Amino acid sequence: MKTVTIFQHHVGLHFHKGCLKQTLMPGRYRFWGSGDTVLPVSVMPNSRIVPTRDIMTSDGALVKVRLLIETKVVNAEAAYAANFLPRPRGSDLLALLEEQNTVTTDFEVALFKWVSGRTLEAVMAGYQNVGTELKEQLQAGYLAKGIELGSVDVLDFTLSGPLRQAMSELLKVDIDAKVALGRARAEAATMRSLLNTARLVREHPKLLEIRMLATGQKPKVTFLVSDSSAGSPSSEAALDETLE
Known part of the structure; x- marks a missing residue:
């Protein structure tokens, strides 16, 4: 008897003597006899980065674009058939790296076509939407292979040289x-x-006096003092004093 546990956020591909029989949901399973193998498959989102490369626009300018891609297995049997999952025997790590390289290579090719088919002005005007456009372009093909594309974001966009x-x-x-x-x-x-x-x-000249009073400045006032003994206007003296 063989006991296998499928944990949460995983499914299991059940193989009997090398043939794929069914997909197992999370739980504990017992198998009698020999020849049964279960391949655990994570159905959680997985992120990967499309490395930066120099791509030439249609008018000869070089730009660098780096993408962040999120994928998730939605159909383990289809993903296995499309060689997106490691084999039950052999190097699982090597198979996983090959799967990641397949996804990034597809996006590298699509990104190259997107940039090379536009002028620099068009690329700079639309690079923020390149993730959405590439996702719409590749989504149907990946769903047929059991893989769902999540967010596709631009991590970096720079000019070269x-x-x-x-x-x-x-x-x-x-x-x-x-x-x-x-x-x-x-x-x-x-x-x-x-x-x-x-x-x-x-x-309105009076506004200046009001302003001076409002700011605390002391205005100057002119007094005319008349000499009573002289009795003539020419004897008047003008005194400027400051009001205290």
Whole structure:
């Protein structure tokens, strides 16, 4: 008698004398006799990275794109038949690495076609949606093989060679221009405020005295003192005093 336990988030492919018989759900199973083998298969999401490579656009520019792909086994028997799962005997690790290489290679080819068929301007405008487009393109084929594609995200997008330096300089010029424009707008707003203030003071002189009183400044008041003995306007003296 042979006892096998299939744990949660896994299924088991039951082989009898080398022939695939059924898919086992999580639980504990007993097999009588010999010739029975169970291959555990994880049905949890699995992430992998498509490595960065230089890809040339249709107008000769080099770009680098790196993707993060999430896959999950939804049909273990179909995945096994499509050689996406390790064999019951032999090097399971080697088979798993081959499966991962198959997925990344498919995306590398699809990504190459996506970039090489567009100009640099079109690539830069649409690279954020490349994951969604590649997923829609490959999803049906992978489902037929028992694999479901989850999220496909862009981890990195860069330009290569002198084009990267040129783009950095262009970005710096754009930022400097925006800073200069913001400074000019601030100066223009200050001048408009000063002009409005000057117009109000010209039209309403009393506003200046009110402003001085509000800020705590002491206005100067002119007193005219008349010389009674002289009795003539020319003898009047003007004294400027500050109110305490």
